[in-house]
Amino acid sequence: MKHTLAVLVENRPGVLTHISGLISRRAFNIESITAGSTEESDMTRITLVVDVGNDDELEQIVNQLGKLVDVIKIINLTKVDSINRDLAMIKVWALPEHRSDIVDIVDIFRAKIVDVHPETMVIELTGEEDKIDALCEVLKGHGIIEIVRTGKIALSRSAIAAKDSKES
Amino acid sequence: MTGAQAVVAGLKAEGVELVFGYPGGAALNLYDALYDSGITHILARHEQGAAHAADGYARSTGKVGVCLATSGPGATNLVTGIATANMDSVPMVFITSQVGTSLIGKDSFQEADITGITTPITKHNFLVKRPQDLMKTVKEAFYIARTGRPGPVLIDIPKDITGMEGDFTYPESINLRGYHPLFEGDPSKIEELAAAIKKAKKPMVFVGGGLRIAGAWSEFASFIEKTGIPVVSSLMGLGCFPADHELYLGMLGMHGTYTANQSVTQCDLLIGIGVRFDDRVTGLVSKFAPEALIVHMDIDPAEINKNVRTDIKILGDLKWSLPLLSQMAEPGDIAAWQKQVLAWKQERPLRFEENGDVIKPQSVVKAISDITEGSAFLVTDVGQHQMWAAQYYNSKKPRRFITSGGLGTMGYGLPAAIGAQLGNPDETVWAIAGDGGIMMNIQEIATAVEHQLPIKVVVINNQGLGMVRQWQRIFYDQRYSCSRYGTETDLAKVAEAFGAKGIKVQEPGELIPALQEANNYCGPVFIDVLVCDQENVLPMVPAGAPIDQMIGG
Numbered sequence: 001m002k003h004t005l006a007v008l009v010e011n012r013p014g015v016l017t018h019i020s021g022l023i024s025r026r027a028f029n030i031e032s033i034t035a036g037s038t039e040e041s042d043m044t045r046i047t048l049v050v051d052v053g054n055d056d057e058l059e060q061i062v063n064q065l066g067k068l069v070d071v072i073k074i075i076n077l078t079k080v081d082s083i084n085r086d087l088a089m090i091k092v093w094a095l096p097e098h099r100s101d102i103v104d105i106v107d108i109f110r111a112k113i114v115d116v117h118p119e120t121m122v123i124e125l126t127g128e129e130d131k132i133d134a135l136c137e138v139l140k141g142h143g144i145i146e147i148v149r150t151g152k153i154a155l156s157r158s159a160i161a162a163k164d165s166k167e168s
Numbered sequence: 169m170t171g172a173q174a175v176v177a178g179l180k181a182e183g184v185e186l187v188f189g190y191p192g193g194a195a196l197n198l199y200d201a202l203y204d205s206g207i208t209h210i211l212a213r214h215e216q217g218a219a220h221a222a223d224g225y226a227r228s229t230g231k232v233g234v235c236l237a238t239s240g241p242g243a244t245n246l247v248t249g250i251a252t253a254n255m256d257s258v259p260m261v262f263i264t265s266q267v268g269t270s271l272i273g274k275d276s277f278q279e280a281d282i283t284g285i286t287t288p289i290t291k292h293n294f295l296v297k298r299p300q301d302l303m304k305t306v307k308e309a310f311y312i313a314r315t316g317r318p319g320p321v322l323i324d325i326p327k328d329i330t331g332m333e334g335d336f337t338y339p340e341s342i343n344l345r346g347y348h349p350l351f352e353g354d355p356s357k358i359e360e361l362a363a364a365i366k367k368a369k370k371p372m373v374f375v376g377g378g379l380r381i382a383g384a385w386s387e388f389a390s391f392i393e394k395t396g397i398p399v400v401s402s403l404m405g406l407g408c409f410p411a412d413h414e415l416y417l418g419m420l421g422m423h424g425t426y427t428a429n430q431s432v433t434q435c436d437l438l439i440g441i442g443v444r445f446d447d448r449v450t451g452l453v454s455k456f457a458p459e460a461l462i463v464h465m466d467i468d469p470a471e472i473n474k475n476v477r478t479d480i481k482i483l484g485d486l487k488w489s490l491p492l493l494s495q496m497a498e499p500g501d502i503a504a505w506q507k508q509v510l511a512w513k514q515e516r517p518l519r520f521e522e523n524g525d526v527i528k529p530q531s532v533v534k535a536i537s538d539i540t541e542g543s544a545f546l547v548t549d550v551g552q553h554q555m556w557a558a559q560y561y562n563s564k565k566p567r568r569f570i571t572s573g574g575l576g577t578m579g580y581g582l583p584a585a586i587g588a589q590l591g592n593p594d595e596t597v598w599a600i601a602g603d604g605g606i607m608m609n610i611q612e613i614a615t616a617v618e619h620q621l622p623i624k625v626v627v628i629n630n631q632g633l634g635m636v637r638q639w640q641r642i643f644y645d646q647r648y649s650c651s652r653y654g655t656e657t658d659l660a661k662v663a664e665a666f667g668a669k670g671i672k673v674q675e676p677g678e679l680i681p682a683l684q685e686a687n688n689y690c691g692p693v694f695i696d697v698l699v700c701d702q703e704n705v706l707p708m709v710p711a712g713a714p715i716d717q718m719i720g721g
Binding site: 009010013014017018021022025056059060063064066067068069070071072073 | 283284287288291292295312344345346347468469470472473474477
């Protein structure tokens with residue numbers, strides 16, 4: 001099962017490597033990992049999606065990550081009501097005769113066209129993973145040139161910030 | 169004050185009196201600051217020797233071991249010593265020098281990314297890029313190394329940072345947002361355990377290195393006196409409970425005693441105290457203590473459920489939990505169980521066949537155990553002799569059986585004995601090594617001679633790699649691939665060449681007089697004992713088998 005973990009860490013060089021290294025060393029599988037700055041300048045938030053076989057494995061990941069001195073807090077967002085987003089940019093073939101079809105698809109998905117060339121378009125979409133998967137699937141017929149995705153970021157709906165919550 | 173002087177001042181503020189190390193170009197500022205600092209520096213002959221010596225010092229004293237090295241190859245030579253300390257939770261601070269900040273990342277002369285290299289084998293590490301961070305880093309490093317579950321911490325300092333002038337003050341407090349070692353856990357869990365103890369018919373206690381690290385052996389002894397529960401130990405826990413105590417059943421696991429392995433397999437309550445359920449202990453995990461309710465007492469939350477499923481977890485320092493447990497626990501009705509385990513102990517002791525013609529390696533360990541009455545510091549290397557030492561050295565005092573358990577580092581014994589002797593100048597230190605392991609850091613005899621340390625090194629010489637041969641004998645149809653040396657080295661002469669006393673023992677009758685001579689000799693002494701090369705460490709549980717399926721014993 002996939003779990004989404006929010007990992008708050010000290011904003012120091014090497015911390016991301018340390019975390020990804022720890023997870024791979026213990027033979028756990030990372031589905032996606034994203035890192036970015038937060039409301040506090042000395043804190044980075046890493047969103048980690050791990051695919052685990054059972055709860056014991058998840059417990060080990062959380063406990064081992066928790067041992068790292070630079071890890072401030074770990075929250076399992078799978079267990080709480082949260083908003084999950086991925087950002088994707090998709091470059092497709094868009095010759096003039098197909099352009100209106102693509103524009104329709106983009107509208108249906110509430111995506112955005114962010115660049116147009118005589119032969120191609122770049123479409124931007126933020127949303128849950130399966131929505132992006134669905135758009136990619138539909139666009140396949142038009143010929144996808146390349147896709148770039150950020151990996152998941154997630155935020156709980158609760159009024160309490162992850163850094164202030166009680167969990168671990 | 170220079171950055172280097174600030175580091176040295178930090179060491180002094182942490183109470184460091186002795187450091188081990190090896191200088192080099194990038195470390196010159198640091199070494200210059202050490203020169204008239206009052207801190208004693210022990211110059212090893214190889215950085216790995218320095219690391220193991222600092223480790224032996226730390227394990228035998230309970231203080232933080234400190235080790236210095238220069239950049240690049242100096243730092244990478246520490247890696248085995250760091251990994252050894254990490255696996256056995258030894259409090260250590262490693263200070264490495266780095267090339268100047270303007271040279272970092274340019275493959276400069278003697279540059280290695282040592283923080284990158286040691287990330288998976290340190291509790292934490294630092295690269296100091298600003299002189300104003302030096303003292304704070306030293307303070308944090310010592311705090312992290314010695315608190316919670318101890319471990320090695322590395323500080324890498326570029327040469328120019330150690331040369332910069334500044335006003336340095338040692339910080340009074342520490343603020344690490346992500347590091348909060350837990351001392352007190354949840355007392356209700358201890359109540360739960362007390363209830364389980366009352367109910368159990370066949371309880372067992374399994375102690376490990378965590379008890380030694382916590383220094384909670386007297387609290388542990390009162391708990392056992394009160395409840396009468398039999399005790400088995402891991403390799404790292406040897407000496408925490410006196411080997412001659414009636415309720416002590418010996419070591420558990422691959423080379424454990426019949427009694428220990430049977431008792432744990434049949435028990436209905438297993439209380440693991442400061443252990444990590446290593447695979448050398450559990451054998452086939454699904455058959456490990458299959459009938460038992462499993463309790464795990466540890467300071468490290470990540471150890472719970474790592475290898476063995478736990479029914480009751482008691483997190484916290486053993487100095488906190490054991491007194492509380494002693495207070496709450498009431499003995500259950502376990503007379504029949506005690507009788508059973510003591511009968512096994514009587515009927516199936518560890519044994520080996522004496523032979524008048526050749527020296528049996530076990531008899532060497534037994535003789536040392538008798539001469540020292542189980543009270544000396546006994547440092548081992550890694551291999552067959554290590555297991556015989558664990559089996560036949562009746563260690564009666566905690567912190568005195570010093571061995572590389574987790575990593576199994578050959579070459580550990582001699583330098584670690586140097587560290588143990590320097591940390592305990594008035595005590596007797598024996599080292600037992602094999603002829604394989606001693607060769608891996610043999611240059612450290614020079615360090616022992618330089619400081620005239622009265623270490624007694626006994627090489628159990630079976631002319632090759634005994635443990636490798638044992639596995640080849642049992643599991644590889646006696647195909648002895650690369651486990652015999654093509655030349656014979658006269659180790660006694662090697663020792664003499666370094667300036668130690670060398671004794672060669674070839675006949676059974678020479679053994680006891682030689683050991684006694686060594687015991688009375690004031691200075692480093694090496695005894696090369698040629699033993700029977702056919703001997704196996706028994707009993708033995710094949711890797712991955714259940715622990716009650718033993719070969720021999």
